[in-house]
Amino acid sequence: MADYDKYYETEDLFGAPYPELIEFFEQYVPKGKLIDLGCGQGRNAISLARLGYKITGIDISKVGIDQMNSISEKEGLNITGLTGDIYSFDNYQDFDIVLLDSMFHFEQRDKKRETVLISKIAKQIKKEGLICICIQDTGDKVSILKNTIKNSGIAFEVLNDSSLIYEYEDKASGHKSETKYCIYIVKKINDAKIH
Ligand SMILES: C[S@@+](CC[C@H](N)C(=O)[O-])C[C@H]1O[C@@H](n2cnc3c(N)ncnc32)[C@H](O)[C@@H]1O
Numbered sequence: 403m404a405d406y407d408k409y410y411e412t413e414d415l416f417g418a419p420y421p422e423l424i425e426f427f428e429q430y431v432p433k434g435k436l437i438d439l440g441c442g443q444g445r446n447a448i449s450l451a452r453l454g455y456k457i458t459g460i461d462i463s464k465v466g467i468d469q470m471n472s473i474s475e476k477e478g479l480n481i482t483g484l485t486g487d488i489y490s491f492d493n494y495q496d497f498d499i500v501l502l503d504s505m506f507h508f509e510q511r512d513k514k515r516e517t518v519l520i521s522k523i524a525k526q527i528k529k530e531g532l533i534c535i536c537i538q539d540t541g542d543k544v545s546i547l548k549n550t551i552k553n554s555g556i557a558f559e560v561l562n563d564s565s566l567i568y569e570y571e572d573k574a575s576g577h578k579s580e581t582k583y584c585i586y587i588v589k590k591i592n593d594a595k596i597h
Contacts, residue, residue, distance in 0.1 A: 404463040410443050411465055413573055416504070419449045422566050423503075423536065423585055428453055430532075434498030439488040440505040444470025444481070451479035455499070458482045460491060489519060494526035503536040508546045517550045524554035524590070531590050532561065539565060539582040551588060558588035 409415050423446065433454040438447045441459030443466045451457045451474065459481060461467050467483040474481035494500055500523050506516045523533055533551070537543050551558055568583045 404461075404465075406442065406461075406463040407465040410463055410469060414443060414445075416442060416445055417570070419446050420536065420566055420568065420583065420585065422564060423534075424449055424453075426534075426562055426585070426587065427455065432498070435496065436499040436501060437491075437494070437497045438501045438503075439491070440502060441470060441483070442466045444473065444483070446501060446503055447481055447483075448473055448477075448479065450501075451481045452477070456480045458484065458497070460484045460486050460488050462487055489515060492526075494523050494531075495528050497527065497531065499532045499534060500527055501534045501536075504538070506535065506537055506543065506547065508543050513546070517546070520547070520550045521554045524551060524556045524558070527590055529590055529592065532587055533558075533590075534562075534585070534587045536583055536585050539584040544584045544586070547584075547586060556590060557592040559591050560587070561589050562587035 427450055436450060436455045436457050438457060438459040441447045441461050442463065444459055447457045447459040447470055457480060459470055464485045467485045470481065471483040474483065508516060527533060535547060537547055562585055564585050566583050566585065568581050569578060570581065571578045
């Protein structure tokens with residue numbers, strides 16, 4: 403059983419998508435193929451599919467994937483939900499957009515594999531493809547993210563670098579908290595390595 407299964411079984415854990423994220427993708431064209439890595443219960447995948455994106459969502463939580471697939475089937479959305487480990491995925495060149503929301507924390511024990519994954523996506527994604535990362539803006543997380551993309555040696559243009567306040571309510575205790583988030587979206591402008 404995956405860590406998040408028990409939470410997803412009883413509630414819509416993370417609530418609505420960030421309006422700022424949806425606004426960006428609403429105005430963005432073309433509405434291409436998007437992979438949502440660690441899509442959870444599909445809060446972003448479902449909203450983006452409703453906008454016309456062709457979505458693949460991967461998560462280790464079968465409960466989350468089943469919930470997302472069930473909504474997708476009911477609404478006739480273009481979502482393929484797969485249960486699996488995002489660190490084993492390897493075909494980013496097949497997508498126009500790679501989205502990761504709340505997937506990186508850069509704790510000491512995970513930092514290496516997380517930055518290696520970002521570099522792999524940066525290398526594999528096609529020219530003109532987007533990488534969209536939503537990350538808590540606490541400590542040095544945002545600067546580690548930006549440096550990792552910069553140090554990938556691939557040329558990217560920054561399309562969005564904005565802040566938002568995410569309000570989370572723990573429904574069991576009623577406790578509410580606010581966290582500053584960064585939405586960082588870059589577009590690959592060249593396949594060649596920069597020196
Ligand atoms: C903090 S939640 C974010 C969920 C979703 N991105 C969102 O913003 O609503 C982290 C998610 O990543 C998934 N996850 C963690 N490690 C994973 C891995 N190695 N492969 C696939 N999914 C993973 C968890 O099951 C969980 O659904």
